[in-house]
Amino acid sequence: MDKSPGTRTEAGDDMRLVARVRAGDQQALSELYDRYSGVVYGVALRILQDTGTAEDILQDVFLQLWRRPDVFDSSRGSLTAWLAVIARHRSIDRLRRRRPETDIEDCVIAGGDDPRDETERALVIEKVRVVMNEMGAEQRTAMEMAFFQGLTHTEIAEKTGQPLGTIKTRIRSGLQLLRARLAT
Amino acid sequence: MRTHQQFEEDLALYALNELTGSELQEFEQHIETCASCRREVQALRSDLGRLALSTAGPRPPARSKDRLLRAIAAEPRGAANRATQTTPRRGLSWALVPTVIALGLLFAVGYLLDANGRLHDQLATMGRLYQNTTTQLAQAQERLHLLSAPDAMQVALGPQSQQRMPHATAIYSPSMKRCMLMASNLAPLPPGKMYELWLIPMEGAPMPAGMFKPDQRGNAMMMDHPMPEGVLAKAFAVTVEDATGAEKPTMPIVMSGQGL
Numbered sequence: 001m002d003k004s005p006g007t008r009t010e011a012g013d014d015m016r017l018v019a020r021v022r023a024g025d026q027q028a029l030s031e032l033y034d035r036y037s038g039v040v041y042g043v044a045l046r047i048l049q050d051t052g053t054a055e056d057i058l059q060d061v062f063l064q065l066w067r068r069p070d071v072f073d074s075s076r077g078s079l080t081a082w083l084a085v086i087a088r089h090r091s092i093d094r095l096r097r098r099r100p101e102t103d104i105e106d107c108v109i110a111g112g113d114d115p116r117d118e119t120e121r122a123l124v125i126e127k128v129r130v131v132m133n134e135m136g137a138e139q140r141t142a143m144e145m146a147f148f149q150g151l152t153h154t155e156i157a158e159k160t161g162q163p164l165g166t167i168k169t170r171i172r173s174g175l176q177l178l179r180a181r182l183a184t
Numbered sequence: 185m186r187t188h189q190q191f192e193e194d195l196a197l198y199a200l201n202e203l204t205g206s207e208l209q210e211f212e213q214h215i216e217t218c219a220s221c222r223r224e225v226q227a228l229r230s231d232l233g234r235l236a237l238s239t240a241g242p243r244p245p246a247r248s249k250d251r252l253l254r255a256i257a258a259e260p261r262g263a264a265n266r267a268t269q270t271t272p273r274r275g276l277s278w279a280l281v282p283t284v285i286a287l288g289l290l291f292a293v294g295y296l297l298d299a300n301g302r303l304h305d306q307l308a309t310m311g312r313l314y315q316n317t318t319t320q321l322a323q324a325q326e327r328l329h330l331l332s333a334p335d336a337m338q339v340a341l342g343p344q345s346q347q348r349m350p351h352a353t354a355i356y357s358p359s360m361k362r363c364m365l366m367a368s369n370l371a372p373l374p375p376g377k378m379y380e381l382w383l384i385p386m387e388g389a390p391m392p393a394g395m396f397k398p399d400q401r402g403n404a405m406m407m408d409h410p411m412p413e414g415v416l417a418k419a420f421a422v423t424v425e426d427a428t429g430a431e432k433p434t435m436p437i438v439m440s441g442q443g444l
Contacts, residue, residue, distance in 0.1 A: 026253065026256055026257065033249055037243070038243050038244070039239075042242075046239040058248055059252055059255065063252070063255060063256070066256045067297075081229065081234065084237070085233050085236070088232065088236060128237050146202075152197075171200075172195065175228055175232065176231070178234050179227065179230070
């Protein structure tokens with residue numbers, strides 16, 4: 001990934017925007033929304049398959065950021081990943097019709113670079129899709145069932161007829177493969 | 185007790201928020217002390233964030249942003265208000281009074297919502313702590329019940345060739361003034377006799393430290409025997425005595441052990 005200054009609109013921009021949100025700046029939240037609402041909405045829509053409920057999750061995630069911007073700082077890692085994981089967990093909670101169990105305060109993400117502009121984001125998205133397509137169908141299915149359908153590993157094992165240990169390994173190694181390939 | 189390797193198998197499950205109940209509690213207790221597992225959970229969450237990027241599709245409708253901006257406008261936070269609000273001290277028109285009151289109420293509602301959110305979070309944290317403490321207490325009680333259960337089976341393990349020898353463990357705390365003993369492989373006693381534990385002090389004569397009788401399998405347990413204050417033990421010994429007890433130990437000594 002090209003990290004030269006020319007490809008980034010503003011290095012460290014997210015953290016400045018979050019700092020402004022912390023100070024109560026509504027315009028800063030609006031800018032973060034413009035930047036990341038696509039990711040949050042995309043995750044929610046993929047999981048819930050319903051535009052109205054996905055919009056509710058989108059609203060919920062950004063309202064959480066507005067109400068509790070203090071829980072996100074640079075030590076929490078990439079803002080994109082953090083928002084996406086919160087969106088995923090909240091969507092699964094909704095899918096299972098259970099009370100939100102995800103405490104945003106508990107969600108700490110390992111550090112990593114965020115794509116800062118549309119071009120860079122498009123490159124990352126393309127790379128993720130390539131890695132997913134390179135995986136075997138069984139591994140990809142297991143990962144999608146776990147992430148997007150919110151199935152437990154046991155449920156996936158039952159559905160696919162595979163041993164539980166195999167499912168656990170497929171999901172974890174799939175995520176690690178994604179990590180390794182995106183780091184290159 | 186689960187091993188580090190067993191916890192490692194659940195790392196992805198935890199990152200996916202799929203652990204529940206006692207599994208979740210055990211895992212959270214583990215990562216509090218295991219830096220490598222904690223780092224891997226964070227890395228896996230980051231991986232999940234990357235995986236989420238594969239979903240990029242249609243943009244949300246414009247009305248979603250309007251809805252959000254309306255919602256945050258209705259929830260101004262204290263910090264923002266203090267930073268932007270300036271109240272003229274002179275020339276305040278009476279016509280503005282209702283507006284000022286309305287704004288004041290709005291800020292108060294915002295502040296209360298914020299405070300409510302924080303209290304809710306504190307309550308959730310306290311709830312988790314309470315749950316952890318309750319679980320630990322329940323585990324301690326279970327262990328105690330196991331020790332004192334009438335059907336508890338005690339098995340002493342040793343080399344197959346070794347002859348079964350009587351064995352006992354005495355636990356004594358001078359500060360708590362309490363003594364307990366667990367014994368196995370004890371020989372059956374003649375009628376009217378009991379085993380007696382003796383505390384051999386640093387100075388002075390042996391002191392009675394409780395009496396006990398083995399069951400049919402030769403096991404015995406003596407719980408919580410009171411002792412005098414301030415006695416330091418040099419050793420412990422067990423003898424066979426009349427069931428009414430004895431003033432001094434009767435030879436031979438069945439078992440003995442040095443205090444540390």
